[in-house]
Amino acid sequence: MLVEERRQKVLELVKDRGFVALNDLAARLDFSESTLRRDLDYWDQLGFLKRTHGGAMYTGGQLVMPALEDRTSTSLSEKQIIAQAAAERIRDGDAILLDGGTTTLEVARRLAGRSLQIVTNSLPIANLFASSREVDLVLLGGYVYPKTGVMLGPLCTRMMEDIHVHQAILSVGGITSKGLFNSNLLLVETERQMMRCADEVVVVADHTKLGRQALAFLCELEAIDTLIVDAGVTDEQRALVEGAGVKLIVAGEPTSARESEFGS
Structure with a gap:
């Protein structure tokens, strides 16, 4: 069997089932797990x-939107480190609200296969979760912003009135001493309702967002409640967060050093 043919069979099996264990895949196709692991990595990339x-x-x-795909490659390594730190704070069984955005998409990718309500x-x-047996998925409705494929507007906010989650994980366009900003008026209205739904409001943002103001x-x-950033954050920016009494997590730092509760 040619490599291309084997890879296609791998993809078809995963598509048909939604999720496939590596040992089941090896038994079904009669190839070694190491070979099939490389095929899975290929399709993952x-x-x-x-x-x-x-x-x-x-x-x-x-369903990757062109504008979202273009932005995903910007500061990708920082976003992935931030996403890992955010995912590690989520416990199995938690109810999580994920805002649209490139960094929150990276968070979502690290939650695959876990038992969660999203x-x-x-x-x-x-x-990412439509075919998952482990995740209870709720997709909010509303006006679809075509550049990024997120739902916005009054219908979306009304759907959240009876929703309660442990964490709302948000993406923003800028953070300054004045506060947090995003690029769309409908988007910030939707995000404010997300904040009302959550026990903890978590913002994930790479260091390029700090010091930047959006519309x-x-x-x-x-x-x-919590800001998760990468190690590119400056001392001045740390002090800004400290003054606001926000928990700062610097992804990539040792666990003992990266998370600090300011104002305590």
């Missing part, structure tokens, strides 16, 4: 599936 512990789940790859307004994120004001810094 192309965005058609997501590698999980012991297997892979189908994601399709077809609420999202993002089509790309929902696509629409979201909230003051004091309104969020």
